Amino acid sequence: xxxxxxxxxxxxxxxxxxxxxxxxxxxxxxxxxxxxxxxxxxxxxxxxxxxxxxxxxxxxxxxxxxxxxxxxxxxxxxxxxxxxxxxxxxxxxxxxxxxxxxxxxxxxxxxxxxxxxxxxxxxxxxxxxxxxxxxxxxxxxxxxxxxxxxxxxxxxxxxxxxxxxxxxxxxxxxxxxxxxxxxxxxxxxxxxxxxxxxxxxxxxxxxxxxxxxxxxxxxxxxxxxxxxxxxxxxxxxxxxxxxxxxxxxxxxxxxxxxxxxxxxxxxxxxxxxxxxxxxxxxxxxxxxxxxxxxxxxxxxxxxxxxxxxxxxxxxxxxxxxxxxxxxxxxxxxxxxxxxxxxxxxxxxxxxxxxxxxxxxxxxxxxxxxxxxxxxxxxxxxxxxxxxxxxxxxxxxxxxxxxxxxxxxxxxxxxxxxxxxxxxxxxxxxxxxxxxxxxxxxxxxxxxxxxxxxxxxxxxxxxxxxxxxxxxxxxxxxxxxxxxxxxxxxxxxxxxxxxxxxxxxxxxxxxxxxxxxxxxxxxxxxxxxxxxxxxxxxxxxxxxxxxxxxxxxxxxxxxxxxxxxxxxxxxxxxxxxxxxxxxxxxxxxxxxxxxxxxxxxxxxxxxxxxxxxxxx
Amino acid sequence: xxxxxxxxxxxxxxxxxxxxxxxxxxxxxxxxxxxxxxxxxxxxxxxxxxxxxxxxxxxxxxxxxxxxxxxxxxxxxxxxxxxxxxxxxxxxxxxxxxxxxx
Numbered sequence: 158x159x160x161x162x163x164x165x166x167x168x169x170x171x172x173x174x175x176x177x178x179x180x181x182x183x184x185x186x187x188x189x190x191x192x193x194x195x196x197x198x199x200x201x202x203x204x205x206x207x208x209x210x211x212x213x214x215x216x217x218x219x220x221x222x223x224x225x226x227x228x229x230x231x232x233x234x235x236x237x238x239x240x241x242x243x244x245x246x247x248x249x250x251x252x253x254x255x256x257x258x259x260x261x262x263x264x265x266x267x268x269x270x271x272x273x274x275x276x277x278x279x280x281x282x283x284x285x286x287x288x289x290x291x292x293x294x295x296x297x298x299x300x301x302x303x304x305x306x307x308x309x310x311x312x313x314x315x316x317x318x319x320x321x322x323x324x325x326x327x328x329x330x331x332x333x334x335x336x337x338x339x340x341x342x343x344x345x346x347x348x349x350x351x352x353x354x355x356x357x358x359x360x361x362x363x364x365x366x367x368x369x370x371x372x373x374x375x376x377x378x379x380x381x382x383x384x385x386x387x388x389x390x391x392x393x394x395x396x397x398x399x400x401x402x403x404x405x406x407x408x409x410x411x412x413x414x415x416x417x418x419x420x421x422x423x424x425x426x427x428x429x430x431x432x433x434x435x436x437x438x439x440x441x442x443x444x445x446x447x448x449x450x451x452x453x454x455x456x457x458x459x460x461x462x463x464x465x466x467x468x469x470x471x472x473x474x475x476x477x478x479x480x481x482x483x484x485x486x487x488x489x490x491x492x493x494x495x496x497x498x499x500x501x502x503x504x505x506x507x508x509x510x511x512x513x514x515x516x517x518x519x520x521x522x523x524x525x526x527x528x529x530x531x532x533x534x535x536x537x538x539x540x541x542x543x544x545x546x547x548x549x550x551x552x553x554x555x556x557x558x559x560x561x562x563x564x565x566x567x568x569x570x571x572x573x574x575x576x577x578x579x580x581x582x583x584x585x586x587x588x589x590x591x592x593x594x595x596x597x598x599x600x601x602x603x604x605x606x607x608x609x610x611x612x613x614x615x616x617x618x619x620x621x622x623x624x625x626x627x628x629x630x631x632x633x634x635x636x637x638x639x640x641x642x643x644x645x646x647x648x649x650x651x652x653x654x655x656x657x658x659x660x661x662x663x664x665x666x667x668x669x670x671x672x673x674x675x676x677x678x679x680x681x682x683x684x685x686x687x688x689x690x691x692x693x694x695x696x697x698x699x700x701x702x703x704x705x706x707x708x709x710x711x712x713x714x715x716x717x718x719x720x721x722x723x724x725x726x727x728x729x730x731x732x733x734x735x736x737x738x739x740x741x742x743x744x745x746x747x748x749x750x751x752x753x754x755x756x757x758x759x760x761x762x763x764x765x766x767x768x769x770x771x772x
Numbered sequence: 773x774x775x776x777x778x779x780x781x782x783x784x785x786x787x788x789x790x791x792x793x794x795x796x797x798x799x800x801x802x803x804x805x806x807x808x809x810x811x812x813x814x815x816x817x818x819x820x821x822x823x824x825x826x827x828x829x830x831x832x833x834x835x836x837x838x839x840x841x842x843x844x845x846x847x848x849x850x851x852x853x854x855x856x857x858x859x860x861x862x863x864x865x866x867x868x869x870x871x872x873x874x
Contacts, residue, residue, distance in 0.1 A: 375832055376828060419832075420836045465869055
């Protein structure tokens, strides 16, 4: 080695890469002094022990990074000391270098087997010692760094597992909706990770129409699950208020536009199943075809994706346009995420929408279809985990023309709690084009506590009366169109076209909640600016309709008749008034208690006075 | 995924090859940012002829490209759609967001 090269380690002497604490155990002071001098010169700290026992104690107390250990020492020799040190519990790597005059192969082997990492033979040359110490300093520094990373990783993983556990708990509570337990609905959602980025929702609108949503956020895992979350609340609250599907789609899109970054989006299928009117309405943006299978297992209708996913288009460019189909036989509506159609078998082949249809068609009957699909997906995956979240929502749609609305018998209202309430609303053509009038009015009606439990029935009555005023009164649509085959779709198309062009006209709604003898009644008046219709003739025809001969257009008013006590047309037929019985008014039983508590006024008399106010 | 940038009059063509997924993020961004800096380029064409797989993060990258090019007044068009790529872009209705040629 040339003198020039020797200066290189000398440069590192002032500041070593890693400052070690070195334990030197040797009973010969000259050896200790030599080792100590070299170690200190290299910038390391030194701890000295003069026998094995002291070395063991110093090791425990000082936690050195490197140990030089003599073999032959009094009290406890080096081999014993190293065995004891290596028996100590630790997750830190501390190299031990034996230094001994014993130079037989078996001595060296014995030292290494006892737990030594290296074996130097005395006398030691400082020239060898320096690079040796430097080499260990580098190794230990690297080891400590890697060990630190590993510890950090472990901590991070534990932390992440805890977060995931908590997230999964909260997410399951947030997405668990009673609506999914609807007797018409079955579903599965198999996540690719702990979290599914697929979200399933189902809920009944006030008129008993069933709304369902299957949303698939781009990506999977927690981030995807989070992006789909804002949809739940909007879907449920708008469904509960009776908003139509296009408005729900628009609101969901608006929510996501506000929250998601540009490169994230949520594919979604929304469907509205109206058993009474025998229609299925679908909005599909970015999901595989929604399917309607008849009882023979044949595809009667498929709704392809007609829109980009939610969260991409601005409010102005977004379209909530839906496709509505009339069904004349019972069947199953099937919504799925692309995780289902893109499920891969061992060979990497996708199940595909045709594969899904095949599996569904092979089921014996509608009742077996759902299980059959679940097994079919399992069989296709062949035990391979899905790469994406796989979800499916199936709605069994019955034909139930005789469906009776079973609303709970209303509770009687205490007279003292009852107050008269009236509301008049008026919408012009421009407002009619973009406002969802029925949910808006229902929202106001629902604030009156006496009417809250009637919202289902009132939604149906109000929908019929308002839709008649708008569709026939202002838009001049002919109900007869609906009775043709494929006529309902034409009707809806004409309705959309004419509504978009509507420039004149007005619909007025009046609501009056008041007392009629011993009952609380709710009068609804709907008045449109259209030409009216020949109501005496129509009413006669409607009442002449036999139960079995009921047509689609007759059903609406027939329903209003069953829900309301009276229905009266007037004017040119452009005005309709109906009376809905809310409940009986009773004397407040609690008043007796109140009276006994000191209120000596006559509750019965007071209430009667109130009730006899002119309306 | 490999990306080859080909210059044509007024436009830059990014020819993609292989799997267009999450791992292509950096390469794809670098490629279109280079193309966008060319002042003579009015249109960025993404050629999918040799792409055999496309996932939802690739769709996200296309949406980012669309936003960035709109900001600098350039258009994005998609070409060479075939097989699975065509199917995925059709289901997502990306034809409503981008010009699709061939």
